[in-house]
Amino acid sequence: MAGPGGLAARRGSARGVVISDDWPGYSLDLFTYPQHYYGDLEYVLIPHGIIVDRTERLAKDIAQDIGDNDIVVLCVLKGGYKFCADLVEHIKNLSRNSERFISMKVDFVRLKSYHNDKSMEDMQIMGEDDLSDLRGKNVLIVEDIIGTGRTMKALLNNIEKCEPKMIKVASLLVKRTSQPDGFRPDYYGFEIPDIFVVGYALDYNEYFRDLNHICVINDQGKAKYRV
Structure with missing residues (x-):
């Protein structure tokens, strides 16, 4: 599947766009982005317009x-809020123009699993006290990115204890990792190389959430915003 500018991607077998390891990305000079991030980014991996179109298809x-x-749409904060909002809006539009009405309630859970650009061994779930409300419900978990899948598996384990009727997972991004048993969501937008990305609400220590495109952060950016 080719995107604008020759996006080195192909259609995945599980309904996702696969971006190859040798994809060089788009030059930052081709797009507008917040001036306060000048010098902090390597390149644009996925432009905002392609994200929007892919989300509509999902x-x-x-x-x-x-x-x-x-x-019940369970949005994983903080990184998933933008993808979730756009996805829910598209589903609502489809429902309004269809004979089948989909009633949706949006709830939130917050996970913390990164320190700087490194994944932590221990994952923290904030807001899990409300998970008991999911008993007997059809649940759609909306996540921004899935790497090893350890975080999502832990969340699913907690939700399954509440005995929902159905659980589906939608993630904007899936990272290719070396783990052969990595978790695969039911729906995903893009499969990307094992690199650290920011933008479209994905952050690095709370920065870059206001960046519309999904970009690769450079060493200067990591050092500048390290905690």
């Missing part, structure tokens, strides 16, 4: 699979 796939069932 919404169509999810709406077709869910039918007219009521669902």
Whole structure:
């Protein structure tokens, strides 16, 4: 599957766009982005417009699979909020223009699993006291990015204890990792190389959330915002 400028990607077998390891990305000079991040980024991995179009297609796939069932959308904060908001809006638009009405309630859970650009062994779940409300419900978890899958597996384990009727997972990004048993969501937008990315609400120590494109941060940016 080729995108603008020759995006080195192909259609994945699990309904996702696969961006190859040798994809050089887009030059930052081709796009506008916040001036306070000048010098902190390597390149644009996925432009905002492609994210929007891909999210619209994911919404169509999810709406077709869910039918007219009521669902609880569980947004994983903080990185998932922008993807979740856009995905839910697309699903609502499809529902309004369809004979099948999808009733959605959006709830939130916050996970913390990174220190700087390194994944931590221990994952913290904030807001899990409310998970008991998911009993007997159709749940769609919306995440920004899945790497090793350890964080998502831990969250799913907690949710499954509450005995929901159904659980589906949608993630904007999936990282290719060396782990052969890595978790695969039911829906995902892009499979990317094992690199650290920011933008479209994905952060590095709370910075870069206001960046519309998904970009690769450089060493200067990591050093500048390290904690």
